[in-house]
Amino acid sequence: MLDVAGQEKALLALANDDFLADVRLLSQSQLSELRHRSITCAIEADTTFAGKPVRLRVGVDGRFPLSLPAIFLVPADAMGFIPHVEVDGDGYVCFAQTEGLLLDAANPVGILRESLARAIAVLSGGVSGENRADFTDELAAYWHRVALKVPISSFLHVDSVPREVVAYRAGQNFVLVADRDDDVRSYYNGENWKHKPTARHSALYVPLITSPQVPPPRRGRLWTIEQIRGIVRTSLPEQAYGEVERLCKRHRSEELVILGVPRPSGGVILVGLLFRDVNGGHPLLAGRAQDPPVPLEIHRYDIAYLLPRGGGRIDLHKRRVLVAGCGAVGGHIVLALARTGIGHLTLVDPDVMTPEITFRHVLGNSAIDRPKVEALRKEIAAKYPYVTVAVHQQRIEESFAAGRVKPNDFDLIILATGNSTVELYLNELLYKSDGAPPMVFAWLEPYGIGGHVLLALPGRPGCLRCLYTPYWKGESSLANRAAFAAPGQVFGKDDLGCGSLYTPYGALDAERTADQAVSLSLEALLGQEPSSPLLSWKGLPMHFLAAGFQLSPRYQMGVQELHDTRFEYINPLCPVCAER
Structure with a gap:
């Protein structure tokens, strides 16, 4: 930023411009007229528009050249009532939108000259009537x-x-x-x-x-x-x-x-x-x-104004999404879906918030001892308008069995339960159901080495079971072939005994996986993803390796290779999704 002497020098450099005549600094009493604009230094000069003599004032505040100068027409109504001039005020000329504006602070005189040129264009357009539509x-x-x-x-x-x-x-x-x-x-x-x-x-x-x-x-x-x-x-x-x-x-x-x-x-x-x-x-x-x-x-x-203004999509507002599992990953998914414009959410999870997950769950300690689904419903109601949320505090398989939640009522089902056994069961259940919606599975690996998201479209090849199906000769036990961790390892950690068992990962890991899950979910809802990709992100392995664990060969793949092979997991012999 410039001191007052530097501001004066930059402003007086405009005296070299042919458009301005008799450039002079404003006195302190004249500057007081612009105090409401925080102007610290200004010049006044004579010029003509359409043969009419007028005066322009160019002033800067204490932040210049990190901020634009202010330009004023004197008198304010010298050109009549024209767009972008505060005719009933101080004659301020609105000549530029400041959103996303980049200024070259190393060239303050250049900023002044460009601003003056834009202000003159605005005034000229007002005199000619060219910008009359700007009134409306x-x-x-x-x-x-x-x-x-x-x-x-x-x-x-x-x-x-x-x-x-x-x-x-x-x-x-x-x-x-x-x-x-x-x-x-x-x-x-x-x-x-x-x-x-x-x-x-x-x-x-x-x-x-x-x-x-x-x-x-x-x-x-x-x-x-x-x-x-x-x-x-x-x-x-x-x-x-x-x-x-x-x-x-x-x-x-x-x-x-x-x-x-x-x-x-x-x-x-x-x-x-x-x-x-x-x-x-x-x-x-x-x-x-x-x-x-x-x-x-x-x-x-109204929703048609607020939602696009905030980056959401109005064409998602009538979509109905079921989220099963409202833990660290699922909680982030739920709030992100509300922000995208999804108008109807159903949340299923049996658990309550506990202090141990405070730092990796989106709800934090304000929801301790409350059911996760109910706390998330309250959070959405307080933050995001036009979102209806139904909640079921029970396991998703029990909700399906009791008929409280019916798969065909939804446009998409997201499963983030952290329980592979249950999700494999639901994967098969939904593939066998007529008219079942697309499913998105989201899960994390320990110690931040990565996360995965899979889109399954019932009736088409590519499902969760493909990852667990014995595929190579001699393979007998089920292991997730997407994993970055080598099979046969146990990652559960307990700090206070077996009742405190948990998988170690952080909030950023959960949020990154949730972002990927929501992006893929929107592509499915909007018909932008017609197939069933497996998407994976990789984190750094230091903590994982320091804990004595081993990586799988898949971890050695680069980002581009993971993307290029996103459909190669599909098993033509899968007992669930393979064509009969």
Whole structure:
């Protein structure tokens, strides 16, 4: 970062630019006007746009050149109301998106010149009208400046259908809008609403088809009723407008209207309009009301907005996934699935959380002595909206046998029980079932030497039994041919006696295996993996070898070879999946 003298030197270098004239440093009294922007040093210069003389200010804060300069138009309305200029404020020009921006801090003068060039392009586009569509793209920002400072949380399904919706009040303010009460409950996963409304009203949702051709509202220049009528009339096709007319036949003394405004660059902004003292009809048609109406800010909480915004996939939301085994690997799998967008999870595990697994389980010590499945359900309900979770505190084979869990109810089954005997049994059971879904098996090896994930598609070659089937002549006992540990070794460790037996591995090993399992699961659900791969990752062997254990020949494979041979485990003589 530069001291003030260094900032002044860099800023004054702009005097060499032909576009600027009479470059001078701002005095301390002038800098005080920009204190709200944390500006520590700034220049002012004269220039012209479209033959009109204007002034520009270029200022930097104490972090420069690790931060962008701020550029201001003086006076703020010198070019009228144009996009990306805070005309009703200090004339700040928004010329760059800072997300992911890389600055060459070794070249502060270059940063200033590039920033000035971008700001000039923004101003030129505003004068020519070239960037006029940006008004609508940035409508949310303009609306925020003029709206009532009590935002409304929206759970509406944002589509193209005008309709009556439900609005909820807390005290004097509207706080929620939704199509149904159940939409709000879905957000809270059936838990109690955090801010229970005190009154329920009807409101109108009007989704515009085209963007408004009027400037956004400003302080002292809000949209009038006549402007709003024009926006609705010109932004809707005949059929949709006819439906709005039908919905507006009835009116109340107070009407809340939610407009869905399409952005030219994509997406939809919701804005609220509160009409008070309504009489003589609905104000969207010919009725009268306080003019202008009160602008209300709308915050979107609908699944179609939140999920893609957080990196999830909306096309996974209706998928149903069963996770059997909610230990270190399974726990990470469960929470990761919730984040990806899976909307329905069923968890099966008989165990409770114990202190011994605190540092390798995703739940930590907050869940000690609680059933893992119930603690995970609570964790998801507290963290991730729109995910329904059913739980069964019992062994998966018992759940199947009792009919509490039916395989065909799911789109995918993930088995992370850590019990190979049970998983081999379930592998065969599901292969013999009609219409059984894909299965993903996930397991770890001791001391962090690796982990494995296998996708099995009932009815196709490649299953868990393929790994355990005696394949070479003379082989008699079952051993997992994917293992990085040589067969015939026992890895169970106990610190307090036989009742404390466990397999040593760490949280990062569990998380790495879980990530691989979730990635393969999503590929299966989305139809991106039509076969049955065996995926393996390798860790470092030092602790394993130091404990006196031996590695298998498969551990010597490199990452590329493990990938290239991911289907070679499939046994054409497998008694479960081989074609008869």
